[in-house]
Amino acid sequence: MKTKDQTIELLETIAKLLELKGENLFRIRAYTNTCRALETFSGNFQLAATNNELGDLNGIGEAIAKKISEYVVTGKLEYFEKLQAEFPDTIFELFELQGLGGKKIKALYDHLQIKAIIDLEAACKDGRVAKLPGFGVRTVANLLQAIEQRRKHSGRFLLGDANIWSNEMLDHLRQHSDVSQISAAGSLRRGKETIGDLDLLVATRNPAGIIEHFLVSNLIDHVLAHGDTKASVLLKSGIQTDIRVVANHEFPFALVYFTGSKEHNVVLRSRALQSGWTLNEYRLDPEPATRKDPKPIPTISTEADLYCALGLSYIPPELRENHGEIDAAEKGELPKLIEWQNLRGTFHNHTNASDGRNTLEEMAAAAQDLGFDYLGIADHSKSSFQAHGLNEQQLLKQVEAIQTLNKTFGPNFQLFAGVECDILKDGTLDFPNEILSQLDYVVASVHASFTLPEKEMTSRIIRAMQNPYVTILGHPTGRLLLSREPYQVDLTEVIKAAADTKTVIELNANPRRLDLDWRFWKFAKEQGVRCAINPDAHSAGGLQDLWFGIQMARKGWLTRADVINCFPLDQIRKFLGQKREAVESQPR
């Protein structure tokens, strides 16, 4: 049986192959649309595929549903194997080069048998490419530069890093006096966990001046393209950055367009057509080849106005992934998403007792500076040698220190004494229950034996959650974005077990983790699982990572009611005790 992830990968590959063949664009889109639909499908994928029920999903039709069934059940897809035979496997790496698409790659392959980047580089250098119809010396120079660029940079960047660079560029742009509105857009504004490039938008009456000012930033390595209203550059940090400049009254249209996602925009524009309008990044216009009387076009001065004109409630950027937000907005059923101001505290934080940098006192002060009502301390447990994990005595000593410190605070702030307890290979915990019961709460995390088979890993984690003292499951997949794959685990089962055992799941807000992935939170919420947004702070400044956690929670459609660290102090005190109470009230 093939998994959902394998199926999505297959369909993406088919889309690329069809591009190479110069297939109808809408047929290609059908395959990529199917991938988007599957990403957030939370039912039993293999069962649905086996029963050929995926065609019921919006965007998936009979033909692709049948192909998926064949692939999932038999492990093979004849259609794909025939397609695949027409091109070598290595050809896909050519798509990663800026400026190369299906058509050109096919021309290179047909005429020069170029099937990998290394072939292309040689053919560029010996002059063969420049002689091809449609290619020339400038194309060759650009291709060589694109090859160089790909060697230096992997192509994707952490949200945390991208956010810094974006702010630096925005600060630079703001120095120009003709900027009247400015915003980051693109996947950064949507809060994607990794970012391919930066998109910046400026409204001004002086487009040429803004572009000129943009291009002199000393953060820029070199310019890729520039015109009157848009420019692309490569920053020294290696990330491509695109700027668009529009007039003031065009700003809301441009902001929606430039924020994306692409799929979200496609749906918005086809909705506009239904009203007899055509939507672009500048305005709504009556559809020229009009087949019906267009509705009068309302005045639009904000993004919200535009969504309203299209019969939708305002859709926050984080939700614009064509993952059901349009339907919900049409019905007025979008949730009121969590905001930073809703946070009252947080739970997974380290001190210098294990591998953190700051003391208990300093961490408490930082939390109070942020206006929090409470802060949970969860240092590593003894098996995490590499992180100077605490042993039993050290942990109990820390509990005492926390209790002493708590007496110095007024009634409006409290430290909670916890631990980040290792989940051992067999699913037991690093400390016995007699120790855990002396804490206010326990975060249980996997820090070793990452390579267990999926079944064992899943039951290991579920066993840990069955412990009545485990309050929160920490970073559920162990992924490190762009550097370490998640361990093999059946998250659907883990989420269901979390619901059964009343265990909270962490949304680890460290920008390298952002784990549990936002795509699973809608399902978790439906199952009744609560979320804890934790920065996994290893210093006082690390608490700032909560911003990224908030963004991911918003992407996961979560509200303040779904996230336990939005609970006020008295409510969270009760909540932390609930799971274990059932056990402790039983006679021994």
Place this chain on the structure above:
DNA sequence: GCCGTTTTCGGCCCGACTGTTTTCAGTCG
């Protein structure tokens, strides 16, 4: 390949920029 508040066929989002071209195709977002 998908889909239906004109349609089961004939549409399907829209524009900027580049480079190779004498009017446009390819790529990108």
